[in-house]
Amino acid sequence: MRRLLPLFAAILCLALAQMGPAAAGRWPARPIRIVVVFPPGGASDIAARVLAEALGPKLGQRVVVDNKPGAGGTLAALHVAQQPPDGYTLMLSNTAPIVTSPPLYSRPGYDPQASFTHIAYIGATPIVVVSNLAVPAQDLRGLLAWMKAQPVPVTYGTSGAGSVGHVVGTMVSQQTGIPLNHAPYRGSQPMQADLLGGSILLSFDTLPENVETIRGGRLRAYAVTAPARVPSVPEVPTVSEAGLPGLLAQNWLGLSAPAHLPVPVTERLHAELTAAMQQPAIRDRLATVGIVPGEMSQVAFTRFVGEQIDSVGGMVKAMGIRND
Numbered sequence: 001m002r003r004l005l006p007l008f009a010a011i012l013c014l015a016l017a018q019m020g021p022a023a024a025g026r027w028p029a030r031p032i033r034i035v036v037v038f039p040p041g042g043a044s045d046i047a048a049r050v051l052a053e054a055l056g057p058k059l060g061q062r063v064v065v066d067n068k069p070g071a072g073g074t075l076a077a078l079h080v081a082q083q084p085p086d087g088y089t090l091m092l093s094n095t096a097p098i099v100t101s102p103p104l105y106s107r108p109g110y111d112p113q114a115s116f117t118h119i120a121y122i123g124a125t126p127i128v129v130v131s132n133l134a135v136p137a138q139d140l141r142g143l144l145a146w147m148k149a150q151p152v153p154v155t156y157g158t159s160g161a162g163s164v165g166h167v168v169g170t171m172v173s174q175q176t177g178i179p180l181n182h183a184p185y186r187g188s189q190p191m192q193a194d195l196l197g198g199s200i201l202l203s204f205d206t207l208p209e210n211v212e213t214i215r216g217g218r219l220r221a222y223a224v225t226a227p228a229r230v231p232s233v234p235e236v237p238t239v240s241e242a243g244l245p246g247l248l249a250q251n252w253l254g255l256s257a258p259a260h261l262p263v264p265v266t267e268r269l270h271a272e273l274t275a276a277m278q279q280p281a282i283r284d285r286l287a288t289v290g291i292v293p294g295e296m297s298q299v300a301f302t303r304f305v306g307e308q309i310d311s312v313g314g315m316v317k318a319m320g321i322r323n324d
Helices: 004-023 043-059 071-081 095-100 140-149 164-176 188-197 207-215 263-277 280-288 298-319
Strands: 032-036 063-067 089-094 116-131 154-158 180-184 202-206 220-224 250-258
Touching: 032 043, 032 071, 043 063, 043 089, 043 116, 043 207, 043 250, 043 263, 043 280, 071 089, 071 095, 071 116, 071 250, 089 095, 089 116, 095 164, 095 250, 095 298, 116 140, 116 164, 116 207, 116 263, 116 298, 140 220, 154 164, 154 188, 164 180, 164 202, 164 298, 188 202, 188 207, 202 207, 207 220, 250 263, 250 298, 263 280, 263 298
Parallel strands: 032 063, 032 089, 154 180, 154 202
Antiparallel strands: 089 250, 116 202, 116 220, 116 250
């Protein structure tokens, strides 16, 4: 038996080495990467950078943000799904790559539920209906009347095909019977540049990217797709107040990882993120740009994601929007 002990020890060491730092109890042993599915400057990017700054000291490792835009967030989501579940590659998950974009493709390459460990809920941001100041309408009813009176369908810009703004634009067209032309961009910043410059006159976009231009009077906001007014732009009415109560839609934000993330790592990340979200400074930074923070248990967040895939994702399927 004594002769076998060295062999057992060697096998155990080899097994622990193969399990990696996360499973061996030494996680994190190197920098952690949060993949953002959109370009810099958007709601997901803002949230990721705020949280990376807060989580780094708590985890004792640098947390870096890696922007990988494209195909409504599906390229980045596929990339994350294919990474080892060792706790070193995370994703700032949101409605697009998990809920609204997968139904647009016959083969997105991943399952939005089974391919990930959904760790923690961060919050949500509504879509805001905004226009260039050249549009004469002063409220949502006036905007709809103006859109209807145009000789050709009005072009609206979004941050990309499959984005929540794309879904909202389709909902507006279907609910009002007004034809619209969709112009998808690679992120909100290039779209907003064209909106400010007058190349396009209308946009359905997540609120954080538009708060400063709305406050500065450079764009006109008509409504937010939220059940209540948002503190960052309290003068902007909700869609229910403005006359389209069926247009409720929000972009939720969360933290996810490849499937089969070790339970201790999942629990540590959920605990640290939850603690960070309790800090008034963090909540204020997110709320200032229109992100309404929230909290869920890891189990509740996973269930919430599934419900969103079934309800909102099912609605996207029913709309018949295709991107391939």
